[in-house]
Amino acid sequence: MGLETGTYLDALVPTNPASTDGLAQADDHIRLLKITLKNTLPNLSGAVNTTQAELNVLDGITSSTSELNVLDGITATTAELNFTDGVTSNIQTQMNTKAPLASPTFTGTLVAPTANITTANVTTVDLGDWTVTQTGSNLVFSTGGVGKMKLDASGNLTVVGNVTGFGSI
Numbered sequence: 827m828g829l830e831t832g833t834y835l836d837a838l839v840p841t842n843p844a845s846t847d848g849l850a851q852a853d854d855h856i857r858l859l860k861i862t863l864k865n866t867l868p869n870l871s872g873a874v875n876t877t878q879a880e881l882n883v884l885d886g887i888t889s890s891t892s893e894l895n896v897l898d899g900i901t902a903t904t905a906e907l908n909f910t911d912g913v914t915s916n917i918q919t920q921m922n923t924k925a926p927l928a929s930p931t932f933t934g935t936l937v938a939p940t941a942n943i944t945t946a947n948v949t950t951v952d953l954g955d956w957t958v959t960q961t962g963s964n965l966v967f968s969t970g971g972v973g974k975m976k977l978d979a980s981g982n983l984t985v986v987g988n989v990t991g992f993g994s995i
Contacts, residue, residue: 830856835866 827984830842843855900907910917925932950959959966963979976984 829858832858832862833865835862840864 830837830839830840838859843851847855949961950957955969957968959968965977966973967975967977972986974986978984
């Protein structure tokens with residue numbers, strides 16, 4: 827039988843050499859094996875110590891070397907990495923644009939929700955310099971701990987000090 831040809835391992839015929847081939851062709855078969863191994867595995871220069879199972883894990887991976895190297899050194903868990911799911915821009919940049927809790931500074935018009943106090947036991951709302959206190963059916967507006975105005979349930983308004991009608995603020 828004539829000597830087969832091939833460049834890579836997949837071209838070799840497993841049933842060759844036939845038992846009827848002459849001994850003179852044995853060296854040709856050995857050279858063919860060597861050249862197909864070298865062509866198929868051109869970058870091997872030492873022993874390969876991986877297992878078949880380890881090689882099979884790589885089956886289907888389409889990442890480049892640089893993409894895989896990005897993962898080198900990551901210590902985050904799967905759950906931690908999943909927190910970034912849906913992020914569309916740099917997380918640190920987004921965090922840097924948030925106002926700090928202590929002494930934030932704002933520009934433009936500040937829009938805040940209206941206070942909605944629904945707790946039945948709340949009888950005083952502290953607004954800083956002013957407080958509004960419910961006493962029975964009256965609302966008392968105070969500043970500096972001194973009542974300045976009282977509004978009763980009937981709509982009567984009592985004011986300490988002068989009242990200006992038709993003025994401007």
